[in-house]
Amino acid sequence: MRRGQLSLSVIEAAIGVLLVVGVAAGFTVGVAPAPSAEPQLDSLARDTATLLDSEPVPGGSDAWLVALARSSESFDRLRPDTRERVARALPADVAFRITTPHGTVGYPRPPRTTVGSTTVPTRHGPITVRVWYG
């Protein structure tokens, strides 16, 4: 009789504590997302694409993006210049990879890193710029 009554109260208290801690934990878990690097990387990828879209290639009359997507030969010719141009545009600690219909420029993408990306359509096919902290 006595044991039964005590344990019932303790169970009630335990349930109460669980409830309160549960609600409090809901706040803790729900509102504190770790500051993520992804939006920053996305805007850097967009910046790179914008710059490549608005600058003419040396000695040509196309923007970088159009010239890269135009043809296989055009892509091969521009590949070293593109690598240099993009490396110059991005901060030193940011690595990149540009995917075109004719191949890729840049570094191999490491697995399990946060990557910012943007895709720009051109009249010869889409070009994707990916950047990450490397």
Added chain:
Amino acid sequence: MRGQTNLFALVVALVLLTGATVVGVSLADGALAGADREPVERHAAAATADRLIAADSPLTVRANTLNASRVAALNASRLHELAPVARTGDVRVALDGRPVVERGAPGGGWTVRRSVVVRSRAEPRSIRVNLSTQSTVSVPQGVDRATLTLASGPNTTLRSVRANDRVVLHDDGGLDTTATVHLDRYEPTTLRVDAGANATGRLVVTYRPQRVDDRILTVTVDA
């Protein structure tokens, strides 16, 4: 006896519950306080950077391309007008680490980096051509406008000027004027004056070659 046991259990239950509530609420409050500040700085910094380098920003010629002289003219109150979102805290805008504008003295805060190019115009360069010997002028790639001064000699009517075969100036009554024409910056331009075989006169083309430098724009907001 039963009543006493009940009271003891009640007291223990109340102490436990109060303790759990205090600990839980203080944890949650700490989490809320920590989470609340940073997004303000993050959003303010990102929005300010977006605003500064947008295509329609007063600082840019086109998206991500800043005009050097307009950047040099930027000051704290202009920045405030451009990006009112950052009014709550201390703000620093820097290009490649060199501060451009500073309001207050941001110590920590949140920093956003963006890739931009800064376009500056060099000293104007003039090319003078005597139309009796030469009727074309070459302007290098990247120049988007040029000023042409045409002076026709006796017995000559200059009717039109072409830039890469596109007519940019035309007057049937004769061009004897100074005008600014817009050129295609994507390719080198050849300006040609449509003049007959025995035309005389002078053409002066003035343009400002452009320098484009890659920079990293950083915006720091410390709210």
